[in-house]
Every structure is written in C-alpha cells, then in structure tokens.
C-alpha cells in the first residue's frame with residue numbers, strides 16, 4: 001500500500017494517474033532509462049502529486065553504479081516535475 005508522501009494519506013487505485021504514468025513511461029523510454037518503473041498518483045487529500053520511482057539493479061551492475069544511477073534519476077525526476085510534486089524513490 002502506498003501513501004502520499006506529503007500528507008500521508010493512503011493512496012487508492014482511483015488516484016493513480018494513468019495518463020501521467022503513461023507519459024512518464026514514454027519519457028523513461030526517451031531517456032533510455034532501464035531498470036526503473038514510474039507510478040504517478042494525484043492525492044485527493046492535499047492536491048500534491050506523488051511520483052513513485054521503483055528502481056532495481058541491472059544485471060552485472062555494481063553497488064556503486066546502482067547508487068549513482070539512483071541519485072541521478074532522483075535529480076532528473078525532481079527537475080522534470082518540480083511543482084507540488086513529491087518524488088519517492090524505492091529500491092526493489
């Protein structure tokens with residue numbers, strides 16, 4: 001169960017923003033990102049958007065390379081979506 005990282009309200013499947021999630025998936029492909037999955041929710045409690053980024057190590061990727069990729073990804077997503085958006089990066 002995911003919760004809003006701004007107001008901590010549990011997020012329901014109805015709050016999943018399918019269009020935005022699909023849009024981010026298109027961005028992901030355009031950026032050539034692998035080993036990552038985006039889910040975009042609009043919280044009805046506080047009006048913020050929550051972007052959940054699930055990241056997992058690629059085959060043969062070192063721990064340091066993975067950490068580095070995680071940091072860069074977090075920065076990129078925050079830059080792309082700055083306004084009233086919480087970015088939550090989770091390692092899978």
Ligand SMILES: [Zn+2]
Pocket residue numbers: 004005006007008009043044045046047048
């Ligand atoms: Zn909220």
